[in-house]
Amino acid sequence: MRKFGYDVAGPVPTGEEAVKLAGEVRPDVVLMDIHLAGTIDGIDAAGNISGSYRIPVIFLTAYADDQTLERAKEAKPFGYLIKPFRERDLHATIRMAQERSRLEAELEAAxxxxxxxxxxxxxxxxxxxxxxxxxxxxxxxxxxxxxxxxxxxxxxxxxxxxxxxxxxxxxxxxxxxxxxASLVMETVDISTMATEALENLSHEYPDRNVRWTVEPGLQAAGDKGLLLIAVQNLLSNAWKYTGKRSEGSIEVGGTMRGRGLTFYVKDNGAGFPPEKANLLFVPLQRLHSQEEFPGNGIGLATVQRIVFRHGGKIWAEGVPDSGATFWITLPELG
Missing domain, CATH: 1.20.58 (Methane Monooxygenase Hydroxylase; Chain G, domain 1)
Structure with a gap:
């Protein structure tokens, strides 16, 4: 470490000492083994350090089994190097961790x-x-x-x-x-959310003739409150843009890929030109006039932000006057 020009606060043998020294010295980076002496291991110590002091932690360990990796992910490390590793790999990982830490600090300030x-x-x-x-x-x-x-x-x-x-x-x-918003991850029943949202829309607009179906058993890992906002926005959007149909049609379906979910919301409404699909998720961008379909162009931007916060993807397919389909992928169930 000193050969690369770093000042080293010193090695410590226990997780407790690591947390204490990090609080006193406030180093730029902490290099952490996983199996340590003391009552807490390196993963617990890393979680305390990153949570209390916002100091980036890089794990240096010989362990790469799935259980250890899953626990290590909870500490939100800035790197994970498997022993043995080369000196230049460690140097590069530290440099990247420092840059990421700087960017995250700027983002937090913003x-x-x-x-x-x-x-x-x-x-x-x-x-x-x-x-x-x-x-x-x-x-x-x-x-x-x-x-x-x-x-x-x-x-x-x-x-x-x-x-x-x-x-x-x-x-x-x-x-x-x-x-x-911070995410509280749990198993979310997308089918139940969609059914309740469509039932509410049916009661709110009893004069509308809309035929809708929801495929049962659609589940995903996510923040229940945020995913509810996303589902409600998508279905309200579909309900609105089928408003000029004598009989509207809305379909919610999907497939489980592994333990992840890809689901869609399909309607037979106004649709949109395929070449303008990228504008749908830009705030205040609207592909139809206010007189045709009231709105401010924030709903789909909100849905996209929620999906991205979950590490998922969203895209849309449409044809003018022939409806639209919105696709969403969400993480695997735990």
Whole structure:
């Protein structure tokens, strides 16, 4: 280590001493064996160090069995080298760990700035929106009859614009929270989620004629709250874009690949040009006019963020006036 120009705080024989020394010295990187003396092993020590001090840990070990690897993953190491290894491999791994640590620190700082910005947007935009909504409601309730027809129309447009802006602020804040929310992984029943969401849409819009089916037994590993938002957004999207059909059709199905899930939401709605599929997940990008299908273009961007947070993939296929299909892959069940 010293040959490569590193200052070495010193080796310690136990996990407890490693945690203590890391807290005192705050090194740039910790190199950790797994089997140590003391009451906690290297994996537990690494978890304490990375969790308490945000110091990157690289495992140097002769063990590569599946059980050890699964435990080591929980400590979120920045590297895992199997003994014996070459000096230059260790040097390269340390350099990459330092760079990744730097980038993560910058990302964390950017997220804090985004939190402050989101709060500012929420507070500073809502204040005038509340005023516009309140005073326009007074006008509507007390003076509507005194206004000519074009004045009444202007007032209604003002109130609708304020409502739309408030919804846009809420959706942007929700998108921001999705990006940073911590994941609580568990087995999630996608079929039950989809069925309940479609039943709710049927009750909310009893005049719509929509035929829908959900394949049973679709399960995935994920954060239940976030995946619920994703499923609801996808199905609300399908429900909306089948609105001009005399009989709408929505289908939810999928296949288990190994222990992972690939599922789809298919509809017979307005569809979209295939060459514009990449624009579907860009915030505020809409392929249809507000008059045709109301919305602000945040829903699918939110779904994509949720899927990416789970390490999954999402893509879409569509044909104008012939419907669309959204595909999602999710991680393997534990």
């Amino acid at each position: 997220n804090h700035e985004l939190d402050s910005f989101s709060y500012s947007v929420s507070h500073d935009l809502r204040a005038p929106l509340i005023a516009i909504d309140g005073f326009s409601r007074i006008l509507e309730e007390s003076y509507m009859s005194y206004l000519p027809a074009d004045g009444q129309d202007c007032l209604q447009r003002i109130r609708q614009a304020a409502t739309n802006m408030d919804k846009l602020v809420n959706d942007f804040l929700r998108l921001s929270r999705v990006t940073r």
